[in-house]
Structure formats: structure tokens, C-alpha cells
Amino acid sequence: MKSPSTLWAFDAYQRIRPRLPEPVSTSITPELVPSLAAIADRFDGFIFDAFGVLNAGDMALPTAVARFHDLQAMGKHCLVLSNAATAPQQQLVQKYRNLGFPLTQDQLISSRMLVTDALASAPEQTWAVMAPASAHADQLPCRSFVITSQIVQTSREKLDSADAILMLSAQDWTEELQHGLIDSLRRRPRQVWVANPDLVAPRENGLSLEPGHYAHHLTDATGLDTVFFGKPFSNAFDAAKSRLAHIPASRLLMVGDTLHTDILGGRCAGISTMLVTAHGALKGMDVNACIATSGIVPDFIAPEI
Template sequence: MTAQTKPFSVPTVDVDTAFERYEAIRVRLPQPTFPRESRQAGTLGDVADDFDVFILDAFGVLNIGGRAIPGAVKRVAELRAAGKRLFVLTNAASYPRSAALAKYHKLGFDFAAEEVVSSRDVAASALLDVSDIELWGVARGPDPDLSDLQAKVGTLETDRTLFRNADGFLLLSSASWTPPLQEALVAALSERPRPLLVGNPDLVAPRETGLTLEPGWWAHEAADRTGVVPEFYGKPFTNAFEAIRGRCPDIERLRVAMVGDTLHTDILGGRAAGFASILIADHGLFAGRDLDSYIARSRIVPDIICRTT
């Protein structure tokens, strides 16, 4: 059973299913080149001299759920003390960036507001450039605050008339998304194609119950069935990385390292932006799995593989 023949309706999937789905939609992702093999290291401290800027994913690099990865708070402090510039780049778009910043502070990290960039921020900026959309239908998730979008919006989860009346759609969260809502979106796009923007390109996200389906999953499924090509904002697409690049324009690109736990978002996206890529192996998506087999199957090769942050 594939997305091309029948809509997905399962609430969670396993790592192999997610990996295969990423490979199936690979044509819609950036197409960078990769090194022939990865350099091995223990921690980010072992490679600190090679880079001036570290772009850090959150899950699998800074934290696992509601706890910081052992040693991560200290490592971030050490990198900062060594004069490294630090940024957090997250595809979490269910909440405004201020909520993400508060979470990191609670975990013990000292990031400033300007050091955190979310895919929601990038999508919100894009809305300002679209002048012919009067009303957006938004999949917002649990947070009712959409004031950061600076556009006329309505919530798809609570107002079904938006599927008919909205001039475009924006998927920020799938926390409240259901198969009936997905069917309504597909029907609306089939009847009258409209822009479909995605503020979280991730296909899945790790939760306590498994890998939940994220906005990217549903957007690709809608594209398979309607032919409407979504516009993605966030990793692995270069718009997210350029938002950070604009804050350190004088740094040589290969002196910037994207650090993450996923191949198809963090590593692929970092390389597509012209940055070096570092995969954290012992936490996150591939923890406890045969990482070499996934690298061989995808041919997405990190510049460096670190065991931990």
C-alpha cells in the first residue's frame, strides 16, 4: 500500500517506514553532493577547531524529549567559550519561536532569541511576500496564537469552510490533523488548486509512542494525489539555512557545520546549503541501529560522524 494509491491513516510509523518514505519523495528534496566517506569523532569538542559556526538541531543533539542529552549543556558552553557562533535550527512549527527558546532555557541552555531559527519563522516571512492571498487556511496544532504570521488566517481544524473559502493553505502542525481533515484538503486542492505551504517539512518526529506523522508527510501525500507541488520552509530546504547564513555572511561556508541526527533533513540540507555536516549517532533517529546500512542505502554521507554532542 503506497501514498499514490491510498491515503496514509496510521498515527505512527517505524524508522524503516519513515526512511523508505523519505527515499520515495527524494526527487522533491535538494540534490547536493556528498563526501565519499565520513570522518569519525567522539564529540563536537573533537572537531571544534575545524569550524567557526555550529548550527544545532534540537532533538538528538540537544535533547531527547524533556531532558537534555548528557553533556550537551556543558558542550554548548565550551563551544561558546571557545568563540564559536551557535544557532539552533528547528523544524518544530507548532509553537512560536519564543516557546522553543523557553524550552531550551528550562533544559539549561543559554541560547539568545537571535540564535534560534524555526521553520515557522521562515514560513511566516514567506507569507509577507505573497500579495494575492487574502485568506490562509492554517493547520495550527495546539497553539491558538497565530499573531506571528502577520496575515489573515483561519484554523482548518476548527473551521471546515476554509477548505472551500481559503485562497491558500499553510501546514504548521499535524498534532491535531486527522485522516478526515487530510481528505478534505485533498478534495479542496483537487477541486481548486491553490498554494500549499508547509512550515515543517519533516515527515516524522520522534515521540514516546513512536514516530508521529508530521506536516511534511501529509503534504507529500497530498502532492502525490493532487499534483499540487507544496512549497516547503525548513530543513532540508535552503531557505532555512539562508536565514542563518544572513546572520554570519562573512564566514566561509565550509567553516559552518550543520549538526543533526537525521540524514534526509539535517545532513542532506546542510550539504545542499554548502555547509559541512555532522551526524550525531548515539541519540535521535538512528540510535541503536546499523547507521552504516542507512548511509549506504541512501548514499547520504555526512562529513563527520560524532558519537555524541
Template sequence: MLFLEFAAAWDVYLAAAPFLPSRPAPPIGGCRRIEGVGAVADAFDLIVLDAYGVLHEGAEPYPAALEAFAALRARGKAVCVVTNAVTHAPGDVAARLTALGFPLDAGEVVSGRSLLPDLLAGEQDQGSGIMVLGSHTAPVQERFPQAIAQDWTAEALDRARGFLLIDTNGWMDDEPESRLGASLRANPRPLIVCNPDVTCPFLGKLSYEPGYFAFRLAAEIPDLPLRFLGKPYGAIYDRVAARFPGIARERILAVGDSPHTDVLGARSAGMAALLVESGLFRGRDTGRLLAECAILPDFIAPHL
């Protein structure tokens, strides 16, 4: 796995604005600072939670998040984790979070992997000729046997009809970025990115995520057929709304640690947003960074 400095990741997020949903108007009444989700939970019927940076970091749950999650359950609040972590299927993510102390069933987790079957089913020959790239590709290839196995030789990359990028967890140097980028520059073909994150908190550092590669490449190749599946794009929020059809969007609060994914996605989808400072913004000047990106949440809290 590769890691980034905050400044490098933040610059990519700022430059990605042309490829993101339009920024919504600031919240009516401005942005309120609160102690945590419990302060406003009664105003909402569904709490949508990010995972990394909100509930946990790697295998370590945040103590405040464990307490807040238990309190939401005790209040009888509906909860749904919406994550850009797509290495594992939603059911596996639910099991992992349950083991960390956040009891969830598979139906309470939505990710870009949740959208993948519908997307590939609509593709020509259900993904035929699409190369699957990532650290755990076998489940996707079992589901879509017409897709082709990853092969990082230049010849194989050039033969592929397109690419499905699940994660960059196995990238240990700049060689994968260099080879895939060179192939797509020479011949732009579809690139499906399951995880639009540029970075996320991991092991006390900031990891290199697929968005760091994809947004930079998109700026270089204006005609690149690029498709993102996760936050902040609308399809993942439509999936949440479909899973909870009795709850109006204005009664949904989404909690996350990133303005460009969690806040922008939720507010663009008609939901309220709470930005927590336990993840990406930990130890940083939240006010200055929000002024730079002009993506404002309804609420800010130090943690869940």
C-alpha cells in the first residue's frame, strides 16, 4: 500500500471539482458545531455513517464512535453504513464492522460494490474484455466470468477493452500507475472506479486510494470514459433511499470525515451532513479547509 501527504491529497481533491457533483448552496442557517451525532439524532429517522475516519481506523474502533453507535441503536434509530471501501463485498464489511463492535447486518451496508452488478449487467456482454484490477479480484470475476484477470504487462493492458479498478491496496510503487496510465493515454478506454476516495486515514497515515490516480488521469485525458460508483455520486445515495423507502431524504443525516465525498454527496442528494474531525481533518484547521473547498456541512463535530 502507498501513502500520501495531506497536502498532495488535498490538492487533488480541490482540482477534481470539474469531475464532482456541483457544490450545493450553503446550509440554511449556516454550519453548526455540535458535540456529536447524539445532539441532533432526534431530528432524523436514518443515520448514514461512513466507516474509515468515522467508526474506525484500520482494526482500531474509535471509542467515541462505539459509544455513539450504541446510543443510536438504543434510541432505535435506523442506521446504514455507506462506504467507499470496496475491497470486500458489503456483507463482509458488515461482518468486519460487527467484529469491531458495530453490530450490522449485510443489508445495512452499501458501497460501490453494491452498484457493480447492475452496472456490468448493462455493459456489452456483461463486462466481456474488461480487466479487473485490485487486491481481491476473485469474487468479482466469479460473478462476471466474461471479465479478464489482471495482468500488468503492457501487452495485456493494451488489449483490454476497459478496466474495473476495485482498489489500489496492492500498489507498492508507482509502476501500476505508470503502466495503466500509459495504456489509457495511448488509447482511452472505459475506466470504472469503484472507490472515488483520493485518500483515507489508515494506520496513522493517509493511504493512496483510486481517486488519487483517476482524477489526475481524467485531467490529462479529457475524453477518458470514466465512471465512478461510490460517494459523492448520486447512484449510491439512490440505493440508500431505495433501501429505506419510507424515509424522506430530508430526514436522513449522513456522517463522514471528507467534504468532497461524504458532505458533497449527501447534500447533493438532498440529505443533511455532519462532518467529523476524527479522520481526514484530525489535527487540521477545519475552518480554513472548508473555506478553501467551499463545501459546507450542516454540522461539524470532533467525533461521532
């Protein structure tokens, strides 16, 4: 399909809502603020989404680099919690350092990191991996091979022989590969892990389809359950809260651009949330209508950080 619109993405998230965590119901009226600077003194730890908050594709967003520096200069603890899974951890940290964000390895938790830790507990399995060559799937702590057109077309038995499926990155993924994977799982149902639950991600020129989109399509087609690593699921927020365990939950703020991942996940984790609207998943949308329709309510709303 062509590049999806923000409206399409919101509606797609709404369709999969029954598969997402459900927060404890509370009555919140979002506070509108001009930027994060207006409420920085209320929190000691900040958990940032990446795409749509800090960057769009390979471009740092206006004010984000300066705000990150300012918060750290104030002695605030900043953590990036990203559903990105294409790049290995060290490469992803370097990307953000190159964009101007003074990140250390300990300040970034990615979905790839979460799934890598989980894979290390089952090294005997062979995984068929959804990933481009640039994802360096050979660095994962398991036996694996990348799903390619050749495998789908002429080596179906190899795909069928894999013990499990890992949906790591949707870069270069095609409808042919998607249908080949679905056919294989119909022939032999197996466990499917998804290293990036996002349906879309903000890029320089629009939205890209991400592994979560293909994972839910696969679930609809096969009836198989999938295991997700990343926001809005608890494994991501448990890792972030553990990293910031010295800070009370009441002094933590999750900052994101997507209601169904960042804000929903933060709400379920029991921490405050701020929705940014200028560059990410809700760009150009009626934000109040989206909040009313989804029932996912942030504590704060700002155009950017």
C-alpha cells in the first residue's frame, strides 16, 4: 500500500484495541502546556518515545535536542524508550548521538534490546526472521535465517522448518513475503514474536508501515497469538521503571506522540503522560476527537517538547 495517513493509522490502532492492554479507568482532563519546560519541575525522570518526539526518520525535531540538553543540565534523568528494532543497540545509540542527543547505552531501551534478552533464554531454537540485511540479524543470540523472496518462492520447506518466527523489522518487507509467511504458519503453526508493536512510524516524508501492522494482519489471517516486545506492553515499561527505580512513579513522565502505544502504556504503568502533537502519529488530526474516541487520555498535551 502507499504511505499510510495519520487517519488510517488511528483507525487501525482502534481496530486492534482489544489486543492492547487496558488501563485502570480514571477521570483526567488534559492540561495544555506550551512545551515540556512548563512542567519540568514537577518530574525527576523523563521517558521519551523516539520517533515523532525526538526525531522523524533521520532528522532531529526542532527544540528536541536543546530540551534534552536542558533537562540533563537541570539534573533530570532522561531515558529513551523506543519500539525501534532494526538497528542493534550500539548502532541505535550512535544514531541519536549523531543527531545531537547526549545518550549513553544506559539511557536507551529499545524493543530490539528487549527481544534480544528474551532470545538468549532459548538459544536452541531456530528463528525465521523478518528483517533486511541492514538489521544484522546474525548478531541475535540465537540460530536464525532471514526470510527472503527466494525462501518464500523455492525453499518453503526451510521456512516451514523454523521453530519460531521473529518479526524484527518491516524495512524492505513485501506483500509476497507476508503472504509466504502466512502460508507457512497455516501449514505449520508456530510461536511468533514481534520486536516492534508499532503499526506506523513517523519519517521525514510521512508514515512507514512497521512490524506491528504485519503482525496483526498475520494474527487475523492465522488465528495465532503473537508475543509483543515494546510499548504499550508491560515488558517495555517494566524495563524503563527498573532503570529509573530510584525515582518514585509519581515523579516520572512518559512523553510520546501516539495514544495507543506511548500514552496507553504509560497509563497502564501508573505514570504520568504527555502527548506531543506537531510531528508524529496525530499530526494534522483533531487531537481532542482522537482522545474522546479512544478513551486514552494523557495528563498533558503540548505541540512538541
